[in-house]
Amino acid sequence: QAQLVESGGGLVQPGGSLTLSCTVSGFPLDEYVIGWFRQAPGKEREAVSCISGSDGSAYYGDSVKGRFTISKDNAKNTVYLQMNSLKPEDTAVYFCATARLKYVYDSSWYMTDTYDYWGQGTQVTISS
Numbered sequence: 287q288a289q290l291v292e293s294g295g296g297l298v299q300p301g302g303s304l305t306l307s308c309t310v311s312g313f314p315l316d317e318y319v320i321g322w323f324r325q326a327p328g329k330e331r332e333a334v335s336c337i338s339g340s341d342g343s344a345y346y347g348d349s350v351k352g353r354f355t356i357s358k359d360n361a362k363n364t365v366y367l368q369m370n371s372l373k374p375e376d377t378a379v380y381f382c383a384t385a386r387l388k389y390v391y392d393s394s395w396y397m398t399d400t401y402d403y404w405g406q407g408t409q410v411t412i413s414s
Contacts, residue, residue: 319338
């Protein structure tokens with residue numbers, strides 16, 4: 287069974303930066319798609335980014351494109367989400383998840399039911 291643990295959340299001022307980590311176990315990181323989602327209080331879960339295990343292809347949601355960067359370190363079994371130019375609207379619980387897919391697809395990367403296993407989430411708060 288796959289296991290994912292997020293870390294790195296915290297309180298950051300607007301315009302600041304933060305990097306989240308997702309440490310995975312139970313599956314080879316280079317063979318599965320890993321996604322980042324977020325959910326603000328009272329809001330639906332929103333796709334943030336995902337990365338392919340095989341070739342490193344990545345997708346980003348429109349609201350974070352140009353500000354966030356997804357990456358991974360196979361040796362550490364960890365996926366990262368670097369968040370720059372943070373806005374109050376970025377405040378949410380951030381989740382990582384894995385899909386039993388080797389490649390990313392335009393039509394499904396952002397869908398929650400594409401993903402099979404989810405982490406517990408880490409809180410990110412952007413406030414002055």
